[in-house]
Amino acid sequence: MPHPGQRPFVLTAVLLLTMLVAGGMAAHGQTLAAVKERGTLKCGVGQGLLGFSSQGDQNNWTGLDVDICRAIAAAIFGDPGKVTFTPLDAGSRFSALQSGAIDLLSRNSTWTMSRETSLGLLFAGVAYYDGQGFLLRREAGIDTALQLGGKTVCAQTGTTTELNVSDYFRANDMPLNVLTLGTAEETRTAYEQRKCDVLTSDVSQLYAERLKLADPDSHIILPEVISKEPLGPVVRQGDDQWFNLVKWTLYALINAEELGVKSTTLDDALKSTNPDIRRLVGSEGEFGRQLGLEPDWAARAVRAVGNYGEIFERNVGTQSRLSIPRGLNAMWTRGGILYAPPVR
Numbered sequence: 001m002p003h004p005g006q007r008p009f010v011l012t013a014v015l016l017l018t019m020l021v022a023g024g025m026a027a028h029g030q031t032l033a034a035v036k037e038r039g040t041l042k043c044g045v046g047q048g049l050l051g052f053s054s055q056g057d058q059n060n061w062t063g064l065d066v067d068i069c070r071a072i073a074a075a076i077f078g079d080p081g082k083v084t085f086t087p088l089d090a091g092s093r094f095s096a097l098q099s100g101a102i103d104l105l106s107r108n109s110t111w112t113m114s115r116e117t118s119l120g121l122l123f124a125g126v127a128y129y130d131g132q133g134f135l136l137r138r139e140a141g142i143d144t145a146l147q148l149g150g151k152t153v154c155a156q157t158g159t160t161t162e163l164n165v166s167d168y169f170r171a172n173d174m175p176l177n178v179l180t181l182g183t184a185e186e187t188r189t190a191y192e193q194r195k196c197d198v199l200t201s202d203v204s205q206l207y208a209e210r211l212k213l214a215d216p217d218s219h220i221i222l223p224e225v226i227s228k229e230p231l232g233p234v235v236r237q238g239d240d241q242w243f244n245l246v247k248w249t250l251y252a253l254i255n256a257e258e259l260g261v262k263s264t265t266l267d268d269a270l271k272s273t274n275p276d277i278r279r280l281v282g283s284e285g286e287f288g289r290q291l292g293l294e295p296d297w298a299a300r301a302v303r304a305v306g307n308y309g310e311i312f313e314r315n316v317g318t319q320s321r322l323s324i325p326r327g328l329n330a331m332w333t334r335g336g337i338l339y340a341p342p343v344r
Contacts, residue, residue: 031235031242032076032292035103040082043069044102047087049184050208051316051324052108052128061085064315065106067305068127068233068250072104074304075249075297089183090158094119097236104246105234108202110160120237124247127232129328129337131225132164133203135210138220140197145224149174154196156180156187164227165200188212202229207322245291252298254340255280256307258331263306266299279343287343298343308338 035041045053045065053063070080088096088107097105098120108130109115111123134145134153142148149169155161157180169176179196181187188209191199199209203225210216233250235243256262259277261269269281278284281302282295291297305311309331316324330336 031103031239032245035076039077040084041069041073041076041104042084042086042102043072044086044088044093044096044105044107045069046107047089047183049108049205050211051204051320051322052208053085053087053106055085055087062315064128064311065108067311067315068106068253069104071253071301071305072246072249074300075245075252075293078294078300080304090156091182094121094234097121097234100236103235103242108205108231109234111230111232112160115234116237121234122237122243123230124233124235124243125250125340126230127250128204128230130202130204130229130231132161132200132227132229133206133225134222135191135199135201135206135219136197136222138218143222145222145226146172146174148198150177151197152177152179152195153198153200154179154181154187154191155200156184157182159201160227160229161201168226184209202231204316204322204324207316207324211321241292245293248287248291248343249298249301251340252280252301252343253305253308253311254331254338255343256298256302257309258333258340261302261307262310263303266303270299276342276344285344 045061048054049063051063052065053061055061066085069083069085073083074080086096086102093105093107093109096102111126115121116123134148136142153165153176155165155178162178162180165178166176179190181190184205187199190196192213199206201209203221206221210219210221213219233246235246259280261277261280269277270283272278279287281299282288282297288295288297312326312329313319316322317326326336328337330338332339
């Protein structure tokens with residue numbers, strides 16, 4: 001039995017615990033409620049990376065990261081157009097999410113431990129498996145990254161790129177000169193002006209940056225990939241419902257490709273007798289309700305932007321200027337590592 005003098009402390013502890021539980025319950029679902037009330041999804045994207053987030057005429061955004069945002073808007077509203085895009089540089093992307101200026105960050109951002117443990121964020125999955133590489137002039141006569149010792153390398157500050165290139169050169173006992181710049185455009189311009197010999201970034205970004213050079217064919221991307229760069233959508237910690245909604249919308253797009261459900265065959269999928277397809281498109285089960293959405297949430301997303309394979313090929317694959325091979329981003333059944341948990 002506690003001493004009488006301890007009772008105020010015990011009561012205070014119980015009161016605090018009650019407040020914490022109540023606060024946690026209030027936080028649950030607050031992002032989805034705010035998005036629905038506002039009538040639009042606020043999505044942070046890159047400032048202009050071909051294939052991932054590019055702004056064309058009449059404010060027309062295109063790209064893989066952009067389509068992830070549209071898929072989520074479609075899952076919520078049934079309308080992929082109900083999304084507002086905010087272009088963000090590397091230095092401001094996470095603070096914009098932390099402050100609530102955006103609901104979701106869908107920008108080429110690498111999933112790392114420190115970004116979750118120290119920034120209060122959560123990565124909702126991998127939308128693109130990437131890795132860091134090197135671009136340089138063909139005339140240099142270099143065909144392997146192990147010949148880059150002593151070269152000046154241009155890198156963008158505020159990214160994982162700086163540490164990766166430093167680690168690689170140190171591990172291979174090569175001297176390194178790094179020129180860091182604030183934006184991808186400044187980094188590419190410095191390379192064009194021959195202020196550095198090599199441009200380093202994620203391989204997907206190097207494909208895009210090479211197309212912006214005066215003579216793209218005179219520049220090569222070396223075969224070495226020196227890091228793991230899993231890129232995916234990011235949300236704030238503390239709202240499990242929103243985290244699950246974003247995560248499972250991404251997984252729905254991946255599962256749709258595996259099951260052969262396309263934007264052009266969705267009507268057939270809605271009549272399918274395959275249990276996996278029926279659960280995905282909402283013909284059976286209450287998976288949409290569990291996310292705070294309508295039963296056909298995943299069908300809405302696929303109808304709006306296609307399955308993952310359609311999104312990939314349209315933006316960065318064979319149907320795009322980039323023509324990036326599927327590689328690691330192929331389905332696990334086709335030699336890649338793209339894999340999503342089942343809807344069940």
